[in-house]
Amino acid sequence: MFIIGELINGMYSNIAFALKEHDKKIVQACALEQISNGADALDLSCGPASKNPLVDLPWLVETVQEVTDKPLCLDSSKPKVIEEGLKAARNKTIINSTTADIEKLEILIPLAKKYKSKLIGITISAQGIPQNKDQRLELAAIILTHASESGFSIQDLFLDPIVMPVNVAQGQIKDILDAIHEFKMITNPSPKTIIGLSNVSQGAKSRSLINRTFLTMAVASGLDSAILDPNDKELIDILITAELILNKNIYCDSYLEAYRKK
Amino acid sequence: MFIIGELINGMYSNIAFALKEHDKKIVQACALEQISNGADALDLSCGPASKNPLVDLPWLVETVQEVTDKPLCLDSSKPKVIEEGLKAARNKTIINSTTADIEKLEILIPLAKKYKSKLIGITISAQGIPQNKDQRLELAAIILTHASESGFSIQDLFLDPIVMPVNVAQGQIKDILDAIHEFKMITNPSPKTIIGLSNVSQGAKSRSLINRTFLTMAVASGLDSAILDPNDKELIDILITAELILNKNIYCDSYLEAYRKK
Numbered sequence: 001m002f003i004i005g006e007l008i009n010g011m012y013s014n015i016a017f018a019l020k021e022h023d024k025k026i027v028q029a030c031a032l033e034q035i036s037n038g039a040d041a042l043d044l045s046c047g048p049a050s051k052n053p054l055v056d057l058p059w060l061v062e063t064v065q066e067v068t069d070k071p072l073c074l075d076s077s078k079p080k081v082i083e084e085g086l087k088a089a090r091n092k093t094i095i096n097s098t099t100a101d102i103e104k105l106e107i108l109i110p111l112a113k114k115y116k117s118k119l120i121g122i123t124i125s126a127q128g129i130p131q132n133k134d135q136r137l138e139l140a141a142i143i144l145t146h147a148s149e150s151g152f153s154i155q156d157l158f159l160d161p162i163v164m165p166v167n168v169a170q171g172q173i174k175d176i177l178d179a180i181h182e183f184k185m186i187t188n189p190s191p192k193t194i195i196g197l198s199n200v201s202q203g204a205k206s207r208s209l210i211n212r213t214f215l216t217m218a219v220a221s222g223l224d225s226a227i228l229d230p231n232d233k234e235l236i237d238i239l240i241t242a243e244l245i246l247n248k249n250i251y252c253d254s255y256l257e258a259y260r261k262k
Numbered sequence: 263m264f265i266i267g268e269l270i271n272g273m274y275s276n277i278a279f280a281l282k283e284h285d286k287k288i289v290q291a292c293a294l295e296q297i298s299n300g301a302d303a304l305d306l307s308c309g310p311a312s313k314n315p316l317v318d319l320p321w322l323v324e325t326v327q328e329v330t331d332k333p334l335c336l337d338s339s340k341p342k343v344i345e346e347g348l349k350a351a352r353n354k355t356i357i358n359s360t361t362a363d364i365e366k367l368e369i370l371i372p373l374a375k376k377y378k379s380k381l382i383g384i385t386i387s388a389q390g391i392p393q394n395k396d397q398r399l400e401l402a403a404i405i406l407t408h409a410s411e412s413g414f415s416i417q418d419l420f421l422d423p424i425v426m427p428v429n430v431a432q433g434q435i436k437d438i439l440d441a442i443h444e445f446k447m448i449t450n451p452s453p454k455t456i457i458g459l460s461n462v463s464q465g466a467k468s469r470s471l472i473n474r475t476f477l478t479m480a481v482a483s484g485l486d487s488a489i490l491d492p493n494d495k496e497l498i499d500i501l502i503t504a505e506l507i508l509n510k511n512i513y514c515d516s517y518l519e520a521y522r523k524k
Contacts, residue, residue, distance in 0.1 A: 205515045213503040216478040241475040253467045
């Protein structure tokens with residue numbers, strides 16, 4: 001499982017403060033803590049509080065890559081902001097994200113190619129959020145077709161079925177799990193799959209419990225990557241155990257410690 | 263999920279002591295605690311320590327049904343012991359279990375019919391433990407065919423794919439999950455599916471974590487019933503959450519408490 005740490009995001013008050021004051025230490029400490037807890041990459045988002053993401057995202061990129069060479073996941077709905085982040089990046093990058101809208105695909109796929117970035121394609125469009133598995137597959141097919149026709153490697157594409165909160169779209173969660181399973185079978189070689197995990201428990205109580213239960217099922221459905229809170233120890237414990245059960249890591253009595261040392 | 267409590271078993275020292283001393287209070291307290299924690303039925307096993315299971319199993323049956331009318335799961339590899347348990351039972355019963363061996367099926371299916379009992383059919387035979395999903399499906403087909411030809415209702419049959427410990431058969435666990443999924447599709451109406459959960463973590467450290475991770479995946483694969491420790495609160499919490507995610511119970515903020523009050 002490729003773990004992308006979600007905590008460098010301006011919607012959190014510590015990062016909002018750091019962006020306002022340009023306080024590098026807060027951001028760098030958050031980066032290093034997530035990496036020490038198992039993050040393979042770090043999501044960077046200015047969040048809604050940022051008044052100038054064209055400046056703030058590159059600042060986050062520069063700040064984080066002073067302390068790590070892990071890949072950076074550049075998180076913005078605005079392609080221009082993404083491009084400023086890409087320009088600043090020396091580390092490997094992942095663009096987060098394109099939708100299935102043609103005008104977005106026609107900007108972001110060439111950007112990803114130009115900067116040798118991976119790309120998250122989220123199965124959503126200007127028509128709104130898909131209501132079932134089939135609509136997700138249709139949108140995935142649009143993204144895959146455009147990527148393929150543009151000569152973008154499908155193995156560098158992460159498809160995101162868009163996770164909905166269980167408290168508002170309970171009937172869709174099984175569809176989302178099935179979509180993960182079927183995304184892997186659309187093309188050969190397969191695209192990668194990714195979720196923004198915390199969405200499933202947005203607005204709910206028992207958030208950590210809901211997150212780890214859903215993540216376990218998603219791993220069983222073939223999930224490759226998740227944007228999540230790597231500092232949630234119980235979540236990472238169950239993730240390691242899920243991969244153990246699926247025979248992706250070899251069993252030993254101290255498999256949790258062994259995985260973390262790796 | 264139909265939860266069968268596993269704790270009245272002579273392999274546990276408190277129950278071994280109760281069997282030896284014919285101490286009803288220990289057994290009855292164990293029954294009531296499991297029920298208060300969510301057990302829908304109770305497994306009764308004399309375990310290897312019992313010198314006279316022909317007497318001990320009926321004694322367990324009589325002792326438990328003094329305090330509850332929940333179904334009793336009569337657990338023995340010996341059909342004669344099962345029959346003594348059935349004779350003593352006023353509560354509903356589940357026979358645990360027949361194998362896929364013809365000589366067992368020809369005794370236990372008629373017994374189940376005679377006593378209007380449900381029946382667990384475990385996909386194992388005198389040839390040994392199946393090594394993969396296909397061997398499990400072959401053995402399931404033998405059990406289903408015999409049940410069907412004997413006029414035993416398939417909906418009263420629970421198929422058990424035989425769960426192996428992750429520390430000895432790690433490569434089989436995914437096959438077991440897939441077998442659960444496929445058992446449900448062999449016939450229409452479907453047989454029920456069941457597992458003895460604790461087997462997955464036999465001999466391992468982190469037993470509760472492994473149990474709840476595997477159970478979550480098994481629920482996502484369509485599991486109907488499990489023999490497990492209902493006193494493991496974290497296990498039941500994740501089980502309730504797994505069913506919530508699969509839209510089997512309606513979301514409310516206090517869904518854990520609501521489920522338990524039900």
